[in-house]
Every structure is written in C-alpha cells, then in structure tokens.
Amino acid sequence: MDYQMDQGVEILRRTPGTLKALLAGLPNAWTRSAAGPDTWSPNDVVGHLLNGEETDWIARAKIILESGEARPFDAVNRTAMFDKYHGYSLERLLDTFERARYQNLETLDGLRITEEKLAHKGTHPALGTVTLSQLLSTWVVHDLNHIGQIVEGMAHQYAEAVGPWRAYLAILTRPILTE
C-alpha cells in the first residue's frame, strides 16, 4: 500500500510498547545473547533503534523539508550503540527509546506533513534521490525489521532445544537477519 501519514504513525507509536511487552524484565540469557558472531542481541537492537531516533529519521526529514536534494543526508553509523550506550541496562534503553520516539512523533506532527510535502526529495549518500514518503515508510519498516530480528535471535537460543521440530520452524532454518 502507499504510505499514508496516519497509518505509518500507528506503527511508529506502538513500537516502544511492543518492545517493552516483549523484553522488559526478561533474564539476560534472553536479552544479552546474540544468535551468532555477526548478529545483535535484543539489547543491541534496542540501542540501534534508540540511535536512529537520535540521529536518523527526524534529522533526515528536516533536511528534505529545509534543503531538498541540495544537501545530502549525513551518513548514519548503524553500530554506534555499542559505544554510545555502553553500560546501559535494557530497562534504561527501553525507557530512553520510548521517550525519544514520543518526542520525535511530536516533532513529526509539528512538521505538518501534507501529501505535497511527502513528494519532496532528498539525497541519500549511497542510494541517491529519495522522497520524504520513502523515508517515513522506511522508518516504519525499519521498526518491523528489528522487531523481527529480536524474535529471531531469541528463537535461535532454542535452535537445538526444539529437536526434530526444527524442520517446521522457518525462523530457525532461513538466513539470519544481520542488520
């Protein structure tokens, strides 16, 4: 379906609560473990989402609205969370993400984005010309991608424990999400 402001925001505003329902209070065996050497733990993923709130989505939306294609976006560092939030508990990450997302949705609302503005263009440093609509759609899918990554990583903790049922559980047998 096409991106529509209301429908996209419905997902964006639910993500902090979804992550809290899924993760808050879980033992570290679930939240600090990654499925493999190049994959992220649930803790890492929440940090990655938080960094996106602080550096990526709203910053890029403003660049599009203020400068259009003339000013390329700054590159984002998708592994910034390893240094930036080192030592944060999962609860602190979840709370900080929730506040940052809430504030960003307030900011987004204040940008009064119309159908006409959704077609405004910007310049991605690697992908080239993109639209505001594509940026906001990507914000939504990026949330869903990382919720999927979290449940996949957790599922892999039981990859052996399920025994022969492994054959029926696609989450265990297809390629792992690594970003």
Next chain:
Amino acid sequence: MDYQMDQGVEILRRTPGTLKALLAGLPNAWTRSAAGPDTWSPNDVVGHLLNGEETDWIARAKIILESGEARPFDAVNRTAMFDKYHGYSLERLLDTFERARYQNLETLDGLRITEEKLAHKGTHPALGTVTLSQLLSTWVVHDLNHIGQIVEGMAHQYAEAVGPWRAYLAILTRPILTE
C-alpha cells in the same frame, strides 16, 4: 541454550501482551492484509496461535506425561482458524488468546514439571520420538516465529513505498514465512 522451565515460561507469558501492544486498535489495512496469496494476515496468525492453545501444546504435554510414547499425538490442523474463528474481531482473538494462554500456563504450573519429567518421551505423528523438553521449547519458538511472521507481513505492505531503501531491509528481500 537448553530448555529451562522458568526461562521458557518468561516468553510464553509475554506473548499476549506483545501482540496487544503491536496490534490492538490498528486499522484493518494493517491487520487484515496478507503479504501474498499463501501467507497469513496478522488476524490469521493470532487465530492460529489461539487454536494452538486450545488443541496443541498442553494437550500434547499431557499425552507425554500420561501415556509416553504409546499414544501418538493427534495431528493439529494449522489452518483451523479460518473456519473456527470466522467473524471474530482482532480484539476478540487477542483477548481470547490472552485468557487461553494464561489458563494453559496455570495448567502447566500444575503439572509440576521437573528435570526428570522434561526427558519424558512422546510420539509425534510425523516426526517420531520427541521429548517434553522439545515440545515446550517448540511452544516458545513457535510464538517467536509467528510474531516474526506478523511483523514481516506488515513490513511487506510497504515493500514498494520504501523505494530504494528496500536494498537495506532484509525483512523485505528474503523469503516470506508461510507458516
């Protein structure tokens, strides 16, 4: 990691709240749409999880504990939800699933499952010999698999809307979960 009762139950008891946080109140455009002809909508998936509570996990655990390998499990119908809950709203499915899961975890607690009981064996109609530990691990991974399926299906609604960012979103480019 090995299956441990406490750690497994930590996931099982969170799933109803996770699904409510993710889905309750969303417009039908998100919850009634499937990513393709052989895939399930979020609504369908919640129905499938509810049917599992009513027919699968606890029933099979009891068969293992009461009859061991002598009595094979009944086969489960993984598409039973299409008839069984036809006309149910998403809210009704979510509430019914939440109650059924709560009751099943009470029942599980009442089964007083020890390390010794986790090794008890049963007979799966297709997979052959399985253990109670494998059954309970599979219950957990099955939850995570279907949460992943829901977010994947929702992400695919924006597969075109994200434009060139598609290249960075693995949830859109790898094979879709179909069960």
